Amino acid sequence: MEHRVVITGMGIYSCLGENLNDVRDSLYKGKSGIILDETRKDFGFRSSLTGMVKDPDLAPFLNRRQRLGMHQPAMFAYMATKEAVENAGLDIDFLEKTETGLIYGNDSTAGSISETVDRIREKKDTTLVGSGAIFQNMNCTVNMNISTIFKLKGINFTLSAACASGSHSIGMGYLLIKQGLQERVICGGAQEINPTAMGSFDGLSVFSIKESTPTKASKPFDRDRDGLIPSGGAATVILESYESAIKRGAPILGELIGYGFSSNGDHLSNPNIDGQNRSLNMALKQANINVNQIDYINAHATSTPAGDSVEAEAIHRVFGGKTAVSSTKSMTGHECWMAGASEIVYSMLMMQNNFIAPNINFENPDEITAKINIIAETKQQDINCFLSNSFGFGGTNSSLIIKKIKK
Amino acid sequence: MNRETIIETVKDFLSEEFEVDKSKIQPNANLQETLDLDSLDYVDLVVVIEENFGFKVTGEDFIGIGTFDEFYTLVEKKLAEK
Numbered sequence: 001m002e003h004r005v006v007i008t009g010m011g012i013y014s015c016l017g018e019n020l021n022d023v024r025d026s027l028y029k030g031k032s033g034i035i036l037d038e039t040r041k042d043f044g045f046r047s048s049l050t051g052m053v054k055d056p057d058l059a060p061f062l063n064r065r066q067r068l069g070m071h072q073p074a075m076f077a078y079m080a081t082k083e084a085v086e087n088a089g090l091d092i093d094f095l096e097k098t099e100t101g102l103i104y105g106n107d108s109t110a111g112s113i114s115e116t117v118d119r120i121r122e123k124k125d126t127t128l129v130g131s132g133a134i135f136q137n138m139n140c141t142v143n144m145n146i147s148t149i150f151k152l153k154g155i156n157f158t159l160s161a162a163c164a165s166g167s168h169s170i171g172m173g174y175l176l177i178k179q180g181l182q183e184r185v186i187c188g189g190a191q192e193i194n195p196t197a198m199g200s201f202d203g204l205s206v207f208s209i210k211e212s213t214p215t216k217a218s219k220p221f222d223r224d225r226d227g228l229i230p231s232g233g234a235a236t237v238i239l240e241s242y243e244s245a246i247k248r249g250a251p252i253l254g255e256l257i258g259y260g261f262s263s264n265g266d267h268l269s270n271p272n273i274d275g276q277n278r279s280l281n282m283a284l285k286q287a288n289i290n291v292n293q294i295d296y297i298n299a300h301a302t303s304t305p306a307g308d309s310v311e312a313e314a315i316h317r318v319f320g321g322k323t324a325v326s327s328t329k330s331m332t333g334h335e336c337w338m339a340g341a342s343e344i345v346y347s348m349l350m351m352q353n354n355f356i357a358p359n360i361n362f363e364n365p366d367e368i369t370a371k372i373n374i375i376a377e378t379k380q381q382d383i384n385c386f387l388s389n390s391f392g393f394g395g396t397n398s399s400l401i402i403k404k405i406k407k
Numbered sequence: 408m409n410r411e412t413i414i415e416t417v418k419d420f421l422s423e424e425f426e427v428d429k430s431k432i433q434p435n436a437n438l439q440e441t442l443d444l445d446s447l448d449y450v451d452l453v454v455v456i457e458e459n460f461g462f463k464v465t466g467e468d469f470i471g472i473g474t475f476d477e478f479y480t481l482v483e484k485k486l487a488e489k
Binding site for chain 1: 424425426445447448450451453463
């Protein structure tokens, strides 16, 4: 028997705000979270533009031992997961006595690794890095920390799939619940936000260099786009079987009805229309809906010249030119490993509040992006069903479809 | 560094590192129980001792160390050897 999969909680810690309400307001206002981080120039960056979140003070919530193994990915994920668990009506006592899984997207721990290696080089003694370093440095840092803090007893692994990590994590949670293997899975994505994490990415010269106008620099789909802007934070969603949500009297925020995925199998960094189309079509087929039933597409579009064109073409081939499209990366920058999860949260907030967040800084299309319906200003509109795209290096593609459950 | 200074220094960094009230760090109190140390915490104890006194303790050094008083004596001995 297949199970329906619903979302019963969400949490967000991003450059648009540190909680759902603040992020909702930023999305509605089209507020950018991009700043110029001068320290990046000293570090050798070509572009110092970045989204920014502060390291949260976890001392009021967690004891010393719980905090020691956490660097940015786990710290951000904790904040997002705490909010999601609370608004799903869950608590640690309940989680400890039931079976809840955790599949979190993360694909780097560069900040903690560089600090650890610097310390070993300075001290020439591995013991003197302390007991927390190993738990900060492993790529599964979010899962190790969050699963022990929240006393989770179900599936427990980290998913690394470049900039589609967060999206695939939700897709995998969906499949496990759909098949009846888990009742509830906490999914999400985390992205560290420090120079060491993004130096090698900046080295590819793919970041925007519009440094004199940080909030206007991310221009997905615009003809004058010149590159992406890195960002970070974390986003969490609580997936649950419909039966479990009803049994608990949990809030049902939406239903996940389609997860499409594919691999391009060609180039390390270049996108591929065919690969993206296969992911989109697989999600639509699984959702058993036609393209006209999708009210909004949250595009992956990162503001790179090549990437946005390929996605616009892929969307046009499947949906034509009418479906409303925006890229929230115009405000957030590229939240990389977190993006696939955060963009589900952003789109859910739009669905809950009946608006489409704008693709800010979109002034002029190019020949290809002119083919699709890009929403440049906040638009009041009911969203009954949306699709969110995430594509990553190595040619990994993921598309998720979520619909509103009528009350 | 005299014993009194050692005691004050130790109380300061142990209470901060292990988040325990200074008043609980008494000469005859058990170090492991008071600080609630597990195997991982001993690694961090080595780190804070090195940061504050400039020497590294080993597992062997801790054999026979039960109370804070015994720990102060260990620090005195290690500082004298420097």
